[in-house]
Amino acid sequence: xxxxxxxxxxxxxxxxxxxxxxxxxxxxxxxxxxxxxxxxxxxxxxxxxxxxxxxxxxxxxxxxxxxxxxxxxxxxxxxxxxxxxxxxxxxxxxxxxxxxxxxxxxxxxxxxxxxxxxxxxxxxxxxxxxxxxxxxxxxxxxxxxxxxxxxxxxxxxxxxxxxxxxxxxxxxxxxxxxxxxxxxxxxxxxxxxxxxxxxxxxxxxxxxxxxxxxxxxxxxxxxxxxxxxxxxxxxxxxxxxxxxxxxxxxxxxxxxxxxxxxxxxxxxxxxxxxxxxxxxxxxxxxxxxxxxxxxxxxxxxxxxxxxxxxxxxxxxxxxxxxxxxxxxxxxxxxxxxxxxxxxxxxxxxxxxxxxxxxxxxxxxxxxxxxxxxxxxxxxxxxxxxxxxxxxxxxxxxxxxxxxxxx
Numbered sequence: 001x002x003x004x005x006x007x008x009x010x011x012x013x014x015x016x017x018x019x020x021x022x023x024x025x026x027x028x029x030x031x032x033x034x035x036x037x038x039x040x041x042x043x044x045x046x047x048x049x050x051x052x053x054x055x056x057x058x059x060x061x062x063x064x065x066x067x068x069x070x071x072x073x074x075x076x077x078x079x080x081x082x083x084x085x086x087x088x089x090x091x092x093x094x095x096x097x098x099x100x101x102x103x104x105x106x107x108x109x110x111x112x113x114x115x116x117x118x119x120x121x122x123x124x125x126x127x128x129x130x131x132x133x134x135x136x137x138x139x140x141x142x143x144x145x146x147x148x149x150x151x152x153x154x155x156x157x158x159x160x161x162x163x164x165x166x167x168x169x170x171x172x173x174x175x176x177x178x179x180x181x182x183x184x185x186x187x188x189x190x191x192x193x194x195x196x197x198x199x200x201x202x203x204x205x206x207x208x209x210x211x212x213x214x215x216x217x218x219x220x221x222x223x224x225x226x227x228x229x230x231x232x233x234x235x236x237x238x239x240x241x242x243x244x245x246x247x248x249x250x251x252x253x254x255x256x257x258x259x260x261x262x263x264x265x266x267x268x269x270x271x272x273x274x275x276x277x278x279x280x281x282x283x284x285x286x287x288x289x290x291x292x293x294x295x296x297x298x299x300x301x302x303x304x305x306x307x308x309x310x311x312x313x314x315x316x317x318x319x320x321x322x323x324x325x326x327x328x329x330x331x332x333x334x335x336x337x338x339x340x341x342x343x344x345x346x347x348x349x350x351x352x353x354x355x356x357x358x359x360x361x362x363x364x365x366x367x368x369x370x371x372x373x374x375x376x377x378x379x380x381x382x383x384x385x386x387x388x389x390x391x392x393x394x395x396x397x398x399x400x401x402x403x404x405x406x
Contacts, residue, residue, distance in 0.1 A: 055087060055123070055194035056080060056315075062118045068111075074308050075101060075111035079124070081315045081329065083115075087123040087191030088131065091389055092346075100296035100332065101307050122190035129154060135186045145171055145179040157183060204320035206273050206328075208284065215284060217273050219266055227259050265313075268305070272313050275302040276331050283331070287323055289352065291345040294332050344380060350390045352380065357396055365402040 053061075059080045063073060078097050082089050090096065094112060098105045116124040121138050125131035132150045136142070148169055149157060156165050157180055166176045207218045229252060237248045279298060282290035296307040303310075314328035333345035353371060360366050366374070368387045375382060396402070 053194070055085065055191045056083060058194060059083060059115070059118055059123065063115070066114060068114060071103070071107070072111050072114065075103065075108055076114050078308070078311050079108070079112055079115050081311055083124065083191070085191055085195055086189045087120065087125070089124055089126050090393070091126045093126065096295075096332075100311070102297050120187075120190040120193070122187065125190075128188055131188060131190065132183060132186050135190075136182070139182065143179060143182060145169065145175060146182050149176070149179055149183060202318050202325055204325055205269065205317045206319040208273070208277060208319055208321050210284075210322065215277055217270060217277065219270060221266070227255075227262065229255050229259075268309070268313055269317060271303045272299060272305075272310060272328065273319060275299045276328065278302070280331050283323070284321060289348050291331070291333060291348045291351075293345045296332060299332075346390075349375070349380060349382065349386075350394060352378070353387060353390050354394055354396070357391070357402070360402075362402065365399040367399045 060077060063076045063080060066073070066076075068076060075097060078101060079089065079093060082093050082097070089112075094105050094108045097103075097111075098108045101108075112124065116134055118124065122131040122135040125134055129150060132154075133147065136146050136150060139146070149165060153165050153168065156162075162173055162176050162180065165171075165180075166173045169176070171179075203220065205220055207220060209216045209218070233248055233252055237245050237252070240248060276294075276299060277284060279294055279302070280292055282292060296310045300307045300310045314332070317328045318325050319328060330347070333347045352375060356366060356371055356374060368384045368391065371387045371391075372382065372384050375387075391398075
């Protein structure tokens with residue numbers, strides 16, 4: 001059993017090990033309370049809308065059923081947690097997961113291939129080209145011309161330059177047109193069908209408030225069920241014959257374990273948030289541009305838990321800060337090396353790029369090379385292809401497409 005957090009919850013072996021008074025509901029009601037419990041105004045379960053499965057839910061359930069080796073399954077689940085709403089992964093996902101889980105990149109690459117075999121086809125791609133190729137590979141029969149066009153001629157497809165493609169690939173215009181028809185039938189956004197049309201309202205799981213020079217962390221427990229074991233069962237256990245008494249004891253132990261597990265889960269979330277606050281203090285003090293590179297392993301070592309536990313706890317958990325509401329995973333960033341040997345978080349670099357483009361002259365927008373030069377003047381030394389990659393991740397078009405003529 002791993003130390004720390006939720007791993008501390010263990011089974012209960014005997015009635016003497018359970019402090020029943022801590023779990024029993026000593027109210028006057030016997031089997032159950034009303035819709036919202038005693039004295040609260042929360043709606044009952046019958047008034048709660050069910051949540052449609054998300055893309056992440058869909059992928060995680062498939063990973064669990066794939067029959068992967070334990071470490072490969074663990075890596076695949078970490079990769080799935082990085083998939084965005086459109087079904088794409090960050091281009092540096094292999095490097096990031098390898099660092100975070102302290103494993104070799106080839107191991108992560110194998111897990112990535114397992115993720116890319118999941119439904120929907122094309123999910124887990126790191127680029128449009130890879131997304132289309134993953135889908136085309138599943139077409140029967142496989143058309144080699146389709147794969148050739150996807151691998152090297154998508155810009156010509158975008159410009160509808162069939163003649164150039166036909167000449168380069170030494171194929172007839174009819175065959176090229178047929179192949180392009182297959183490509184245009186593929187989806188560039190495999191995750192879109194899982195996106196809900198309803199407005200998504202995020203309720204923070206954690207609040208971080210500044211009080212003087214310090215920060216206070218408080219958990220939002222409004223949505224948590226106030227679980228208690230009805231006193232009815234203790235009374236029934238005292239009066240029941242031996243077989244029934246044993247059965248009731250077993251079920252009461254299970255209920256107590258569930259309540260303890262929820263409490264330990266909350267404690268784990270608190271400890272992880274405490275560690276993030278300590279390691280990313282500059283973000284909370286000064287904002288996004290001061291986000292530091294951070295990997296799962298650093299927080300795991302700080303709180304004495306396994307990286308996979310940190311990955312689970314930070315997925316779909318949100319914190320309310322003075323800077324805004326963020327998923328806990330937001331605070332984990334790969335590093336970019338800067339001039340002078342320092343490192344900066346990739347999210348911070350993306351923020352610099354986004355702000356630069358937002359403030360540019362639309363009649364003469366910055367080229368990727370010009371952005372490289374501006375960032376270099378700020379002691380952020382990155383390659384032009386990195387700027388292009390981050391710009392695409394931000395869904396910002398190239399300078400030629402941003403230019404406006406007045």
